[in-house]
Amino acid sequence: MKRFRFTSLVFVLACTSLASAQDTTATHSLTTAEMAAAEVIDEDGLRGHVRFLADDLLEGRGPGSRGDAITQLYLSTQFQTLGLSPAAGDGQWLQSVPLVGVNTNAPPTVTFRSGDENLTLKSVDDFMSTIGSPTESASVDDAELIFVGYGIQAPEYDWDDFKDADLRGKILVIMNNDPADDPELFEGSRRLYYGRWDYKYESAARQGAAGAIIIHTTPSAGYPWQVIQTSWAGEEFELRGVETPRMKLKAWSTDDAAKKIATLAGKDLDELRAAAESRDFRPVPLGVTLSIELTASVRQQDTANVIAVLPGSDPDRRDEHVVYMAHHDHLGMSAERDINGDNIYNGAIDNASGVAALLAMAKAYAQLEPRPARSIMFAAVAAEEQGLLGSRYFAADPPISAGKLAAVINMDGTNIIGRTHDVNVIGMGKSSLDAHVQAIAKAQGRIVTPDHFPDRGYYYRSDQFSLAKIGVPGVYLHSGIQVIGKPDGWGKEQLDQWVEKIYHQPSDEYLEDWDLTGAIDDTRLLFHVGRRVADAAEMPAWTAGDEFEAARQKAIAENP
Structure with a gap:
């Protein structure tokens, strides 16, 4: 915090x-x-x-x-x-804004595996998942989870959470916000764009990840879990025709759920987070895998900006x-x-x-x-x-x-x-x-x-x-x-x-x-x-x- x-x-x-x-x-x-x-x-x-x-x-x-x-x-x-x-x-008066709408059908539960042990989380209560591109289906098969700290690459601060790790096809587990303990880094208490959830997903996609899970806490998000539940349910929109790197899965987990995933991996989430406050942090493979099937209804839909001038x-x-x-x-x-x-x-x-x-x-x-x-x-x-x-x-x-x-x-x-x-x-x-x-x-x-x-x-x-x-x-x-x-x-x-x-x-x-x-x-x-x-x-x-x-x-x- x-x-x-x-x-x-x-x-x-x-x-x-x-x-x-x-x-x-x-x-x-x-x-x-x-x-x-x-x-x-x-x-x-x-x-x-x-x-x-x-x-x-x-x-x-x-x-x-x-x-x-x-x-x-x-x-x-x-x-x-x-x-x-x-x-x-x-x-x-109207500047047409071309959109594509995606309404994800998430499974009622998601199961994480580590060896012979399983962890099942409830969708909505513990975990929110959406399809990462405007397609009618996407599947992730036994993708390994990698804890990547804040998921930030900021050369002006000599900061790189990825350290050239090969993250292609992985599921990245990412902390919300950006580092705050050093006032010389990331402007101290003032959150920058590096701390935003949209940057996290963009950053993960650039690594070729199959998906990303952002850990929600009320202090790091600035709002409670119920906002995630309402904002990430139903139809999601993006600008039509924009070509950017894509992932199969965009997800959020509650803090409690993330702690359970870390425990399944034999790790302590708070210790992982503490290590991520340093420039020396390197991605941590968790030895936990996730398989998930997502389907979605996709439609083209327009809205408009209304613009006038004096x-x-x-x-x-x-x-x-x-x-x-x-x-x-x-x-x-x-x-x-x-x-x-x-x-x-x-x-x-x-x-x-x-x-x-x-x-x-x-x-x-x-x-x-x-x-x-x-x-x-x-x-x-x-x-x-x-x-x-x-x-x-x-x-x-x-x-x-x-x-x-x-x-x-x-x-x-x-x-x-x-x-x-x-x-x-x-x-x-x-x-x-x-x-x-x-x-x-x-x-x-x-x-x-x-x-x-x-x-x-x-x-x-x-x-x-x-x-x-x-x-x-x-x-x-x-x-x-x-x-x-x-x-x-x-x-x-x-x-x-x-x-x-x-x-x-x-x-x-x-x-x-x-x-x-x-x-x-x-x-x-x-x-x-x-x-x-x-x-x-x-x-x-x-x-x-x-x-x-x-x-x-x-x-x-x-x-x-």
């Missing part, structure tokens, strides 16, 4: 100073005109959009579903009503765009009902609330006079819950070249617990956009804080990450925790309970007792940040040496 260090605060202060130095245009006050424009963002508007998008009639907005189509129509007609222009290309007023800068982004999808419907008789994953907070904020800001911009110098793009993207697929497609085929995308401001969930003194920035210190956030926060009488949960890797779990990979700096907020009028610790307790009980569950439903005053503050802040970026003399820049700086330089060089 990663631990917070006081050195994180020193790092943030240093990066904050750098960001401020990069952009001296940020002022710490709001004009009367700015405040009047933001008044359009109000509680009725936010509630109305969430109520509709999270209603049972939309059936959880699963990709390619009837609810998905209704959502796309709702968004495009809202944009049209506001007087925005379609921006998906060829005068269209053209800029400056002829010299209107071809540069500030992008507001929020994902409009959720998990759809389950084949089985929960104990309350509910099988609809409404996704009210995740992410009907973020889309509501997007639409509220679109309304504010539509009424803004004078218009910003740069153009403002609104992108409601699809299939985020399936691995950021809509934003990945947007980034691969952007309506505007990457070098002309000034910034992305992403909304993935909003504050429902009331006004907060703090503005929580995910990825603070990464770009000059921090200066704008700090200026508006100060004008609101608030403070800016770095990620409250750096070990959860939130920066790499939402759509701004897709645009970061093509060089676009971004702003991404989470709800603050210093709730005004509440005792210390109350806000964090509410967020922890939400992750434990509501995240990716049918209980993520709209409630009238939400306190949206904090959501209004945050949405107005993002409105002001985007407007100032749109009017600034220079486009935002990554902090020198940031992991995405080179991509930005390349994108700008390709679009002089």
Whole structure:
């Protein structure tokens, strides 16, 4: 488990100073005109959009579903009503996102063998398995399990968990997260992309493995096992036609199940994990084999990003765009009902609330006079819950070249617990956009804080990450925790309970007792940040040496 260090605060202060130095245009006050424009963002508007998008009639907005189509129509007609222009290309509102859906039929149990001894685990309770490619069947026959630690190859940290071992045809057992004990490695308590489950599967596939089993723990994942059960059940989607290395099996195991597998191998899992914290770690053959037969139904299915634009007023800068982004999808419907008789994953907070904020800001911009110098793009993207697929497609085929995308401001969930003194920035210190956030926060009488949960890797779990990979700096907020009028610790307790009980569950439903005053503050802040970026003399820049700086330089060089 990663631990917070006081050195994180020193790092943030240093990066904050750098960001401020990069952009001296940020002022710490709001004009009367700015405040009047933001008044359009109000509680009725936010509630109305969430109520509709999270209603049972939309059936959880699963990709390619009837609810998905209704959502796309709702968004495009809202944009049209506001007087925005379609921006998906060829005068269209919708950027089609081609998907392939795979619904795995996993066996009720899986059995691991070591010599004459067997270990049988229950699917769903102990083990989640999905087919690793869009095919109707896959089989693994007596594949040996190899413990590979974190499964990371990071030359910049002189780290290689594989050490040239021949892992072809093996099942790799992988720890979630990335090393945390040394602040000089993998940025200490802050999880990087190396700690993400999608990196683990990609890394295993590059080794030619037959499959990979990621060991789930609540601290390493940032959420309980029930999220794995819901997120990895039913139909899974991927972008159609993308050629990448494949495995036959993608799987998760509970921590208890992984300990039992290690015991079957005559090993102690905690001792294996301790050894994996060192650069000297080498893959450990477990002498345990797995055979499994998987079948699946496969279908081609499309969804769409909904994209609109407000053209800029400056002829010299209107071809540069500030992008507001929020994902409009959720998990759809389950084949089985929960104990309350509910099988609809409404996704009210995740992410009907973020889309509501997007639409509220679109309304504010539509009424803004004078218009910003740069153009403002609104992108409601699809299939985020399936691995950021809509934003990945947007980034691969952007309506505007990457070098002309000034910034992305992403909304993935909003504050429902009331006004907060703090503005929580995910990825603070990464770009000059921090200066704008700090200026508006100060004008609101608030403070800016770095990620409250750096070990959860939130920066790499939402759509701004897709645009970061093509060089676009971004702003991404989470709800603050210093709730005004509440005792210390109350806000964090509410967020922890939400992750434990509501995240990716049918209980993520709209409630009238939400306190949206904090959501209004945050949405107005993002409105002001985007407007100032749109009017600034220079486009935002990554902090020198940031992991995405080179991509930005390349994108700008390709679009002089």
